[in-house]
Amino acid sequence: MSSWPSNPKYISGSVKRVDAPAKVTGRARYASDIQAPGWLYGMILRSKWPSAKILSVNLDKALKVPGIKAAVAVRDAPFNVRFYGEEIAAVAGTSKQACLDALRAIEVKADVSKDFVVHESDAIKEDSPRVWEDSANAGAPRAHNKGDAESAFSECAAVIEGFYTTPVLIHNPMETHGSTVSWTDEGVTSWASTQGISSVQDGLAGALQLDRSRVRVLTDFMGGGFGSKFGPGAEGVLAARLSQQAKAPVRLMLTRFDQNLAVGNRPSSFQKIKMGATSDGKLHAFQIENYGTAGIGAGGDSGGGGGGANIPSPYLYKVPNYRVSQTSVAVNAGSSRAFRAPGHPPASYGMECAMDDLAVKLGMDPLEFRLLNDSSEIRQREYKTGAEKFGWKEKYQKPGSSPGVIKTGIGCAGAAWPGGRGASYTTGEAQINPDGSVEFRLGVQDIGTGTKTVIAVVAAEMLGLTPEQITVKVGDTNFPPGPGSGGSTTCPSVSPVVYDICANALQQLQAKSGLPDARGDNWFPACKKLGVTPLKVSGQWQEGLASGPAYGVQFAEVDVDTETGLVTAKKIVAVHDCGLIIDRLTLASTINGGVIMGMGYALYEERVMDSLSGVVLNPNFETYKVSGISDMPDIEVVLINMPERGVVGIGEPATVPTAGAIANAVANAIGVRVYSLPITPAKVLAALGKVPAPVPS
């Protein structure tokens, strides 16, 4: 078993992001910046109906628009569309303006007499219109049980019941989905904004019926994905078909509207929870009935990273008696995709709110109640460390006892993430040149978490060089393959591979140069002995250098204005176990990002559907509110360095507990529970009895 160096120079330090200079100067070329010679602009025509049978798509007039070089329908009519925003056709031309004109010139005939349903609470009813003709909207509930929940409730000293709900969220990465695709006789090249170059390669090869070796995917820089950018998508395939027809490269990036309609979302959850504890404060009985929607994709269990609506339950806690029943409900809306820690943020929210509500009923401090019921040693330690940093004991007051109009409250919540240990199939290579320069090549991509920096840090450490002396190349399917950037796997996937490449390189250099140790000062003399032939070394993932699962806890302090209902997050303390920290600077960025996204889930974000027209009412940044810089709380990140665990991924656990912690802080401040995310001013005022409850949409 391999092990990491014990007194590292760069590992666990604060190395600046190696591609930051390119990003701050505008030199970095993102997928949407690619200007291939002779490139054309591409755009998509989308359904304006939530459900329709497309009878014909006539592209003749569009093809006559000046500047238009290609136009394709997604498939031969007739075909069905099942949500507002589904792809119908696409055009490519010499300018965006030409494409806009051409989209207007496409003639679509459709039978729009079909009924539709866009809200899961309607879709779950027996007499609801069907999204798919041949199957009911709601699948048979999935059940899993332990002990005898029914009779266990009668043995409890306190029982709470609550209906905790979470909305559909949109990923909204700053760079929309899309790519530039060039399809020539040699094959297909796709410069894609993706978090999975290999999965885009597979997807394009499959859709275009090409040999995988004839599809090359390149991603130097990409502008965020959060789980929504693994495959080529309909837009990637359409770009390829347009390129084939136009005999020119086509850049097809989605508009922000497109992005909000058709390329994924986090499923909703409607969690009816009943939970009880014995008089000594031990959880004894638990019951949940949950449903949520994954759009037209009914989806399955999403605990491991899929896109379905089911959630892991009873989540972090070992309850001796439980009954879990949940189902995914199809509606006429875009299909869900993996969204940062699939299943876990809603699971944490529902369970952690129920924990606080039960603690209140038992008359216990919610933190003490957790310490009594959470069997994870690591989380126990995180809770204790975090409570001290946060000042939990000094700050905790009984719910609703904060004086004045603006009430302060605190809350906490925990996270788990089963992944994090990396993909054992990851490979990589390095080319070492006689002049001592060295280039690492891995078929992964940097989604913004700092993958290139991680590779440089590990390589510099192992070879005794500086990170600046390491050239890192990723984002090319011609390199040895690695996993997609998802599930907190990239850092623990690439770090062991780079370790192995370096170990192999040093061994071979030693043999070729005769020098006993090729590291540090000996590096350049050793490389010189290579003569004229560069040394190519490959490496594999190694057991013992990375592990999982990941844990984490967060504490939140909020102000709630009881006159306006406005919630302000004041402070978040995020405590996470990181195994061996590779780069402290980029790690802190990832955790900040998780917290801020979690805050958006708690307070601001929600896709709003209109049941009469079936459209998404807020498909842009003016109406879909993400956290802005003025909303920022004071975020303190506490990293527990555990080198003995090896590298552990952090992207998912960082966002899991935030919403639960904030929701609990709000309940602690005002003394009543707001049962539904996002916690808007209207819902706060309704919970306080100052305004009528909002009519559920």
Add this chain to the structure above:
Amino acid sequence: MKKPEEEKFGIVSRREFIKGLGVTAISTVAAQTAAVAQELEKANAEKVIGPGAVPVTLSVNGQNLQLQLEPRVTLLDALRNYSSLTGAKEGCDRAACGACTVLMDGRPIYSCQKLAIEAQGHQITTVEGLAANGNLSPVQQAFIDKDALQCGYCTPGFIMSVTALLQKNPRPTLAETKHACSGNLCRCGTQPHILQAVFQAAGVSMADKTEVIKHV
């Protein structure tokens, strides 16, 4: 407390303009609408350009860009798709995200909301124009030092907003900094590090918010 200075729109402030429009004034204006439209049409008759492409000269980062553009092409579109200056990013194309922020005569603007033909005769600065002779600006350097970026797609927009802020106000408060960056969105969640970077660039030190605890 001193009243904030009212923002001027041209020569009259918005308040003065609205004050000047009494009810009578508005009804008079309504009655005159047709006449005004006719006048405008006459006045603009010689100036109508497009809809086809017309020559457009933009002064970007101190250099002239000679382009042929339809009048409906935005400044952002002109930069990204008719020149190789792709530093300004398109995030929404409707004045909601700030990724396209550039400076026009030193003021930050959303380049997606400015027609290229309107930007003629103004000095445009994009993120590519900040590093003089390859030396990064203090703002760019601070973004690197504080890791004020993740995927980096919003970064050029933030850097332009911060550059404009510090030119006008070299020692901004936290509230002023947040206000200046309120028109820029970041989805990765780099805002805490951006605030740290602004303070570094302004020469003010800010406490590190990250702590590492060794496991025993």
